[in-house]
Amino acid sequence: xxxxxxxxxxxxxxxxxxxxxxxxxxxxxxxxxxxxxxxxxxxxxxxxxxxxxxxxxxxxxxxxxxxxxxxxxxxxxxxxxxxxxxxxxxxxxxxxxxxxxxxxxxxxxxxxxxxxxxxxxxxxxxxxxxxxxxxxxxxxxxxxxxxxxxxxxxxxxxxxxxxxxxxxxxxxxxxxxxxxxxxxxxxxxxxxxxxxxxxxxxxxxxxxxxxxxxxxxxxxxxxxxxxxxxxxxxxxxxxxxxxxxxxxxxxxxxxxxxxxxxxxxxxxxxxxxxxxxxxxxxxxxxxxxx
Amino acid sequence: xxxxxxxxxxxxxxxxxxxxxxxxxxxxxxxxxxxxxxxxxxxxxxxxxxxxxxxxxxxxxxxxxxxxxxxxxxxxxxxxxxxxxxxxxxxxxxxxxxxxxxxxxxxxxxxxxxxxxxxxxxxxxxxxxxxxxxxxxxxxxxxxxxxxxxxxxxxxxxxxxxxxxxxxxxxxxxxxxxxxxxxxxxxxxxxxxxxxxxxxxxxxxxxxxxxxxxxxxxxxxxxxxxxxxxxxxxxxxxxxxxxxxxxxxxxxxxxxxxx
Amino acid sequence: xxxxxxxxxxxxxxxxxxxxxxxxxxxxxxxxxxxxxxxxxxxxxxxxxxxxxxxxxxxxxxxxxxxxxxxxxxxxxxxxxxxxxxxxxxxxxxxxxxxxxxxxxxxxxxxxxxxxxxxxxxxxxxxxxxxxxxxxxxxxxxxxxxxxxxxxxxxxxxxxxxxxxxxxxxxxxxxxxxxxxxxxxxxxxxxxxxxxxxxxxxxxxxxxxxxxxxxxxxxxxxxxxxxxxxxxxxxxxxxxxxxxxxxxxxxxxxxxxxxxxxxxxxxxxxxxxxxxxxxxxxxxxxxxxxxxxxxxxxxxxxxxxxxxxxxxxxxxxxxxxxxxxxxxxxxx
Numbered sequence: 001x002x003x004x005x006x007x008x009x010x011x012x013x014x015x016x017x018x019x020x021x022x023x024x025x026x027x028x029x030x031x032x033x034x035x036x037x038x039x040x041x042x043x044x045x046x047x048x049x050x051x052x053x054x055x056x057x058x059x060x061x062x063x064x065x066x067x068x069x070x071x072x073x074x075x076x077x078x079x080x081x082x083x084x085x086x087x088x089x090x091x092x093x094x095x096x097x098x099x100x101x102x103x104x105x106x107x108x109x110x111x112x113x114x115x116x117x118x119x120x121x122x123x124x125x126x127x128x129x130x131x132x133x134x135x136x137x138x139x140x141x142x143x144x145x146x147x148x149x150x151x152x153x154x155x156x157x158x159x160x161x162x163x164x165x166x167x168x169x170x171x172x173x174x175x176x177x178x179x180x181x182x183x184x185x186x187x188x189x190x191x192x193x194x195x196x197x198x199x200x201x202x203x204x205x206x207x208x209x210x211x212x213x214x215x216x217x218x219x220x221x222x223x224x225x226x227x228x229x230x231x232x233x234x235x236x237x238x239x240x241x242x243x244x245x246x247x248x249x250x251x252x253x254x255x256x257x258x259x260x261x262x263x264x265x266x267x268x269x270x271x272x273x274x275x276x277x278x279x280x281x282x283x284x285x286x287x288x289x290x
Numbered sequence: 291x292x293x294x295x296x297x298x299x300x301x302x303x304x305x306x307x308x309x310x311x312x313x314x315x316x317x318x319x320x321x322x323x324x325x326x327x328x329x330x331x332x333x334x335x336x337x338x339x340x341x342x343x344x345x346x347x348x349x350x351x352x353x354x355x356x357x358x359x360x361x362x363x364x365x366x367x368x369x370x371x372x373x374x375x376x377x378x379x380x381x382x383x384x385x386x387x388x389x390x391x392x393x394x395x396x397x398x399x400x401x402x403x404x405x406x407x408x409x410x411x412x413x414x415x416x417x418x419x420x421x422x423x424x425x426x427x428x429x430x431x432x433x434x435x436x437x438x439x440x441x442x443x444x445x446x447x448x449x450x451x452x453x454x455x456x457x458x459x460x461x462x463x464x465x466x467x468x469x470x471x472x473x474x475x476x477x478x479x480x481x482x483x484x485x486x487x488x489x490x491x492x493x494x495x496x497x498x499x500x501x502x503x504x505x506x507x508x509x510x511x512x513x514x515x516x517x518x519x520x521x522x523x524x525x526x527x528x529x530x531x532x533x534x535x536x537x538x539x540x541x542x543x544x545x546x547x548x549x
Numbered sequence: 550x551x552x553x554x555x556x557x558x559x560x561x562x563x564x565x566x567x568x569x570x571x572x573x574x575x576x577x578x579x580x581x582x583x584x585x586x587x588x589x590x591x592x593x594x595x596x597x598x599x600x601x602x603x604x605x606x607x608x609x610x611x612x613x614x615x616x617x618x619x620x621x622x623x624x625x626x627x628x629x630x631x632x633x634x635x636x637x638x639x640x641x642x643x644x645x646x647x648x649x650x651x652x653x654x655x656x657x658x659x660x661x662x663x664x665x666x667x668x669x670x671x672x673x674x675x676x677x678x679x680x681x682x683x684x685x686x687x688x689x690x691x692x693x694x695x696x697x698x699x700x701x702x703x704x705x706x707x708x709x710x711x712x713x714x715x716x717x718x719x720x721x722x723x724x725x726x727x728x729x730x731x732x733x734x735x736x737x738x739x740x741x742x743x744x745x746x747x748x749x750x751x752x753x754x755x756x757x758x759x760x761x762x763x764x765x766x767x768x769x770x771x772x773x774x775x776x777x778x779x780x781x782x783x784x785x786x787x788x789x790x791x792x793x794x795x796x797x798x799x800x801x802x803x804x805x806x807x808x809x810x811x812x813x814x815x816x817x818x819x820x821x822x823x824x825x826x827x828x829x830x831x832x833x834x835x836x837x838x839x840x841x842x843x844x845x846x847x848x849x850x851x852x853x854x855x856x857x858x859x860x861x862x863x864x865x866x867x868x869x870x871x872x873x874x875x876x877x878x879x880x881x
Contacts, residue, residue: 006373010368010369013362015444017425021419021422022391022399028402109526113483113504113507114519117515126349182368216390225394227485227504244395266392267392267395270391442630446626447622448598449624451649460648461634
């Protein structure tokens with residue numbers, strides 16, 4: 001009896017917070033998306049706002065854009081991050097290991113806003129790289145350097161996501177990989193396996209879950225991120241969080257249900273794409289190491 | 291060679307930040323500025339009345355968030371390791387729910403709920419929001435640390451005459467202390483780097499460092515951004531270093547031999 | 550202190566221990582022995598109060614401890630693994646129980662030093678557990694359990710994680726300590742030789758209770774059942790009849806001073822002597838360096854014989870056996 005009581009007390013805070021703030025918040029959004037906002041006099045329950053939401057100009061485009069950004073940056077982060085983690089795990093030079101560890105640590109600690117800033121510094125048309133190229137006489141004007149950051153392809157956004165994503169994947173994956181005993185390596189070598197096979201058949205399967213997990217977390221974050229796409233936003237390409245934000249700011253009361261409907265749809269799309277992404281990545285990695 | 295490359299990746303941006311904060315914007319194509327000024331530093335530190343308010347708010351919010359999320363995270367961690375069947379995938383996913391939902395949507399939801407409470411537009415509301423996103427991290431740390439303590443220690447302590455609270459104070463707490471410190475610093479960091487949630491739930495009444503920085507960046511104001519950047523990095527690097535030292539000092543004792 | 554356990558029953562899903570009784574006299578080294586999983590550890594944990602049980606009583610020196618919680622029973626417990634607290638030094642581990650009892654600093658450090666001397670841990674006082682060898686760790690664990698002068702010391706296979714040589718030397722060490730300090734110890738092991746070496750009394754646990762408790766020589770020579778007999782090494786079990794002080798079966802006649810009746814006797818392999826003759830032939834020879842094992846056959850009957858030293862006979866030889874008068878038997 002005492003144990004059960006204790007278990008309940010221990011788990012109450014997290015359950016309460018999650019269900020009230022996340023569950024409760026979503027419940028209200030759901031209600032309002034059906035037009036039910038008693039405090040403002042909306043009493044009916046209807047799906048009409050959903051169709052209005054979906055027909056809003058640029059709605060699906062922003063969703064696709066956000067998914068594109070998230071997929072590209074997560075995949076890049078996972079590939080580069082895993083490779084880095086693997087090389088680091090097998091590296092012999094301890095000092096180098098610790099150095100790269102600190103760099104990765106720094107990457108994780110730096111907030112997204114600062115990564116944005118660094119990216120602007122280096123990759124903008126009048127940024128450091130551009131100036132270096134000028135010093136090497138490869139370009140003459142700022143406009144000669146491609147418009148990476150504010151362009152339609154959202155490369156600036158992807159760069160920022162990848163700069164933050166790589167340390168994240170690397171550190172998590174390296175943690176798992178370093179626990180894979182060196183004995184496995186030696187066994188594989190005596191059985192005739194070379195480096196590539198050791199990676200494919202031993203390290204990859206054993207770290208698969210961690211890689212998928214970190215990729216999934218990155219994907220979810222990138223999908224729903226606001227700050228980064230906002231700063232690098234372009235008239236033609238907007239991520240859905242930016243679009244949602246501008247809808248949220250609209251003063252008209254009539255647009256509230258529509259905004260809520262959008263939110264619900266985006267929530268559904270968000271969750272589904274995160275799950276699909278995770279399953280896809282897991283299958284691909286499995287296929288790769290079979 | 292690799293070492294030089296690695297060090298340069300680390301130091302160059304910082305160096306550049308330093309330079310930027312100290313000089314006027316230098317036009318393309320100059321690589322190194324020619325003039326230097328304290329203008330940007332003085333703007334931020336002396337002429338911006340919101341700076342200190344923002345700094346203090348960030349620290350307070352960060353600290354309360356750290357305490358709250360660490361407390362809840364460790365309560366959850368203890369429950370998972372000692373009372374539930376361990377860290378199954380289901381439990382892992384349930385704890386990580388805040389990480390899976392697109393951030394903006396989650397915060398919109400929180401905003402809708404908090405509107406009906408007295409916490410909206412206040413520091414406490416922001417704390418609550420930040421705590422929710424920190425809990426996945428603190429819980430995972432807690433689970434790792436609790437799992438590392440052999441279950442038999444409670445029996446050992448009993449046979450030596452120690453009851454529940456004594457066992458906790460003398461044995462369990464010292465062993466999870468590094469985890470608590472790690473958890474607090476991560477939460478502090480996450481809280482300080484949050485922009486949207488602070489802005490939305492604080493409703494403009496709560497100012498944080500990130501909120502101060504946002505307009506500078508959006509306007510590509512390099513000088514001021516560089517200053518804020520350096521301040522931020524300075525504060526947090528110090529914090530992390532201190533925690534690292536404290537943890538290493540204790541970690542050496544915790545490697546359990548003979549197992 | 551004298552320990553009594555009266556009618557102990559322990560159930561998990563079903564009964565693990567059923568109506569068990571045990572008495573351990575003051576200063577006695579009593580070993581609980583038996584096959585794995587027979588509940589020996591459960592008995593210890595019951596005495597210590599670490600699990601829920603039903604019993605008529607458990608007393609120490611006449612006082613009942615049945616209703617006392619584990620932390621008030623003043624019983625020392627040494628677990629299978631050292632389980633030293635990793636964040637405390639050797640000295641701090643040992644003095645843990647004294648801290649709780651709020652001993653004064655002087656008393657504490659005296660006692661700790663005394664134990665460090667006793668357990669041959671000089672110079673290791675300020676070390677942390679991860680800096681000690683397995684044997685050292687276990688000695689610290691013993692010191693920790695003994696520090697507060699418990700009325701009785703319970704030890705649950707304390708040497709099972711050590712390598713064979715160390716097991717023997719630690720056992721000797723413990724025995725000397727026990728005699729010197731007149732400690733009452735209840736010791737659990739599944740190693741029969743360890744039990745025979747160290748114990749004043751051995752209690753054999755089987756089928757949820759104790760089926761025999763005796764001094765080592767009696768358990769070894771006069772086991773009550775075949776199970777106990779086999780536990781302590783190879784034995785030849787032979788069924789037969791006794792008439793006029795002679796035991797006879799198909800292949801054997803020998804003197805046995807008991808009443809007439811049906812008996813099962815047993816003979817340890819080293820109690821059989823091989824002499825010239827032609828009743829048995831040698832089916833197998835095992836060379837084990839300091840001794841040789843022979844498997845003898847006579848029609849359908851098999852006997853195991855152990856002889857010291859190297860083999861004199863070889864496979865296929867024909868011999869006869871000589872057995873002293875029978876002392877070990879079970880009446881059927």
